[in-house]
Amino acid sequence: MTRMDSVRSATDNARDTVRHAAEAVAPKVALAAGQAKSTVYGQYAAHVGPRLAQARETLPPAVDLAAARAAQRTREAARMAGEYTAPRVEAARAAAGPVREAAMARSTAAVAALRGELTAADIRRLARRKARRARTGRAFRKLAVVGVVAGGAAAVWKWWERQSSPDWLVEPPAATEVGGGEALMEGGGDEGGGALEPEAEAGATRKAGAGATDSDAVSDAEAAEAATAPADEER
16 A cells, blocks of 8 residues: 555545534534524523613613614614725625635645646646746736837827927918909900000011012013013024
């Protein structure tokens, strides 16, 4: 019998013993608690209740009023304490949940390792997986923080740029009168055309006169040649 077998058998025996003791003692404990509760309530009703009523009757009204106020304040303080502590207790319980689960997982792994169901290679693989998940979570958190910081810096830069050069500081371009220029151009064109029309007519007249002179000169030259041609033949 090896050491692992002896540890396994001792663990099984201890578990069976604890389970048997719990099963045997639990009914007795519940019965004793019920009997003690009923006994205390009966003694209170028999001894303490009448004495409290008698003391309240013998006390002055001012003391009774003060006691009532003190009881009301006590109840209010208890209610405020409950409202203050309840969320924190729930938060602590929620935060302790993962720790409890991790402890249960470790205990299960330890029991499995003691029984020989989990090898050292499996434990190392689980440890590497957990470390890898932790690194991935840290990387994602860092990326999220960097993204938030970059977005905030970009927003601040744009706000500062708008503050340094707002729209109301930019001067608009000078307006140009398009209608006046077109009117001037049209007026200039009409005047120029009126001034050039007589010159064009004079040029056309000169060209026509030059053409007529040229045609007359050609006709005289032809007549002279025709007159000299018989004289040449007679010779």
